[in-house]
Amino acid sequence: MNEVGDETIGALLARRAHQHPHETYCTFQGERISLGQLDRRVNQVAAMLRARGLTRRDRVAVMLPSHPEHLYLIFALARLGMVRVPINVHLIGAPLEHLLTELEPKALIADVAYKPALEGLGMRLPLVIWRNGTDDQFDSFAACAEDAVSPEVHADDVIALSPSSGTTGAPKGVLKTDRHLRAGPTAVLRLTGAGPGDVFLFWEALHHGSGVAVAIAALIGGFQLAMLERFSASRFWDDARRHRATHIHYLGSVLPMLLKQPARSDDRQHAVRIAWGGGCPSHVWHAFAERFGVEMREGYGLSELITFVTANVDGTPGSIGKPLSCYEISLLDDESRPVAEGINGEIAIRARDARLGFIGYFRNPQADAAARRGDFFMTGDLAHADAEGNLFYAGRKKDMLRRRGVNISAWDVERVFAQHEAVAEVALVGVPSELGEDELKLFVRARDGVRIDPMALIQWSSQRLPYFQIPRYIEFIDAFPKTPTQRIQKKELSRHVAGVWDLDATDFRPAGR
Template identity: 30%
Template sequence: MFKVAASPERPETQDPRVPSRDKVVTRYLIDRLANEQPDKVLVKFDDNGEEWTYAAFREKILRTSIGLQSQGVSQGDHVLVFAPNSREQVLVFFALNYIGAVYVPINTAYKGSLLSHVINISDAKVAFVHASLVDRLEGIDTHNLEKLIVVGGKPASTVLPSVTYETALLPENGELAPLARPIEPWDPMSIIFTSGTTGPSKGVLSSYLHLFTNAGPESWPFVTSEDRYLINSPMFHIGGMGPMFCMLARGASFAMVERFDTTTYWDSVRNTEVTVAFLLGVMATFLEKLPEKDDDKDNPLRLVLMVPLASNAESFSKRFGVDVYTIFNMTEISTPIVSEPNPKVRGTCGKARDGVEVRLVDENDCEVPLGAVGEMLVRTDRPWGMNSGYHKNPEATAKAWRNGWFHTGDAFTQDADGNFFFVDRMKDAIRRRGENISSFEVEAEVCAHPAVREAAAVAVPSELGEDDVLVCVAPVEGNEINPAELIEFLRERMAYFMIPRYIRVLPDLPKTPSAKVLKHELRAEGVTQDTWDREEAGIKVKGERFTKAS
């Protein structure tokens, strides 16, 4: 049995827009719900059907929390998490928040200079790392890291002092050290890294209130305490870790599935008895291309969130017997745009929900006329209802939050009925199969090749929806660029999802008089006859997140 020292007094806030601690802060949520509904299932796992009730979950969290404290983790500390989804990571995520520490997950595909950069930004001294990823830390600056907690086996060697998960985080007994002060709704809960577009990746600082507002009962009123949400996204994405917390906040449940797989998707849905799921538009397309079966509607799903809204949404809804919603959201904000069920307006992202204000503006933050394209700006009525800035990046924070509004960097139009329509990214970001890619980071790695003088990465349409990556390169004088050899060079330096599909070799990249590359020209020209295609060349990349139906 694990013991918890008495908590300090927990005064209620006087602002009605801010819920009490036991409705929005992880520690007090777990304590309250384990008492109110101890036998209700919180988590179900697809691999073996294992279930954790609220009471059992609290015991596991207490044990993990005591283990973290024994490793020197205290309230307010940032802890880096570099591991694939697992039971252990679920426990570490919630246990860190239970003791008031900050969860800082990073993409498991990161390596090299990008990995070093996010470690530096994290301000972490302790890292929870999967054994298979430990060697990524070799040869890079690990900055302030002092200790590794290794899960998934014991590596032959580590660059830093290390302990195993079993040794460090599975104590037989103990007492949780008291908090220095109560954990408040506005305290930092996580730092989630999102791809930079004019610079390196930025760490989005989120409070408990931000995550609660992001997909909580007010933002997603169509999801109830009786629902079970399907988690098949990585926990280093807001789409993986955010819904876990928001289902806890409802007193609901979630199911853990290793990954999206077209051929096993409906088996997982039935096995875990999920009622709510998120689908990228390309996922929905893959599923609808499966051969029709008589029992397609025989599944527990009652609604899916489809983003973006696919052209086949109506037929998908009818075939699988689910309601379809769509939304607009990003890591920094809190679902400002939500549709009605089964929207009839093609291409819509929905309308502004209650509790948010949304504007479409020009480059001077002045309103654009109805129907015109403008950048979407957002703010919430609730204090701390969106991000708390970019960690250790005051310049980016000030730019994003200028004039008291958060600038999304995305272009939209709005019709007379209040429907919003996504037009394009005003940034140079590329989105490929659910991953946001920084053109800046792609270009930096491509230019590291000795034969490449300059490079520009742009998005081109993919036949599967979203984007593919086209890199236009110019050679160093006297050199030639072999596209296949360049891909092999990048394979060891880049996350798999960043590796370009298309490479176009040009003598020089088009530029403005001030020597800036004219990316819009390259984007408009797209895949030309002289563009090399990695997929046509039969060069594959390991690690793709989605499995296409054969």
């Protein structure tokens, strides 16, 4: 990974637009957006923001769908040195109120589609600039003259508060500098090997850091974005063919969802060379690469640092790779001692360049302190290493359950059930038992149009799991609550078991129990 220099995002865009004004940056619904057009529209949005009285360092919440105008706003805020506060467009109620209250933006730019959710909070909102409204508040940027003012923005200025994933607790605002927001894209380029002539199928939500990283990586690396309104498993490969995409990105459950689409004779008829992302276990790796004829590139990153801090570029199946040159990784036990080869330990990360390390959480010194162990940032994730130093992700430390004296990794159990042909997605949680430890409750989302007999599923799993990892309870679910990275939010899943299918109420007993 190359050193991340001092040229800011705003300066980068201006330079690239000046050097290559006619080069395609992005396509969307038949529109081609050149670097020159991008730069002009960004300057117009900047003029609109300044006309609204917003200035450098103001926190501006953004609640917009995936659209080029969202990109214009991201770049305009960076150019002006304002602090972007991305809001997941699917949030409603208490989670939405939490972000607006805790991160306290001065202004909120939102699409009118989310007006009911925002006005239904019953709280005083900041200055709201509506998009697609009848009074053309945001849309008025198209009539603005380009903003000629260039505020002095530095590489290590904080220009974003990125909400942490919030899979197990309330999201926190992660402080992000301009340098951080360029380091992630540089890591993407390292992982993907992308450059001029390449096309990324761009489906990522822009309220998440991975989407923003891809948008900035296109500026740095000179490849094109084929922007989609949303991810669709059924249309995914048709979209890839239509745009002649060379790279596709995956997160969370994306690959299993694509694998469980009906096989087609044209599964390998596309221009995609590389599938890249995070969260791909080895069995999915092999199946996806074989079916679709692509090279797999896996990495590992997190909200508190950058998009990727590791990269697997040598093709070791199931591995998240090795640390990028600007990071040092140790796998530690609960006493901060390095674990042996093949043993799971918590991933602890130290930046070799302190400017790329964890800066902190917004107004949350307690969470800051809890996340640090000396110079290391403690991720809460588990991994083990092989003899060559390749790292293998092993789930969340807080996702470890204890049942009848045995520690159980939810991740290990979930990846077995995910292989069942009728299962689309699963999540394992612990529920209280009369023994004071955990009973296992498995949530299952079946493939569309498929019904699953819970007893048949348990019998199938008993051939693949030890008895102590077999769930007692099974509950079927139509849709999982998720983070922008497609991680299931387990804290939202019910721990109630009344009326839920219960293995103990049957005569079946797994071997060894």
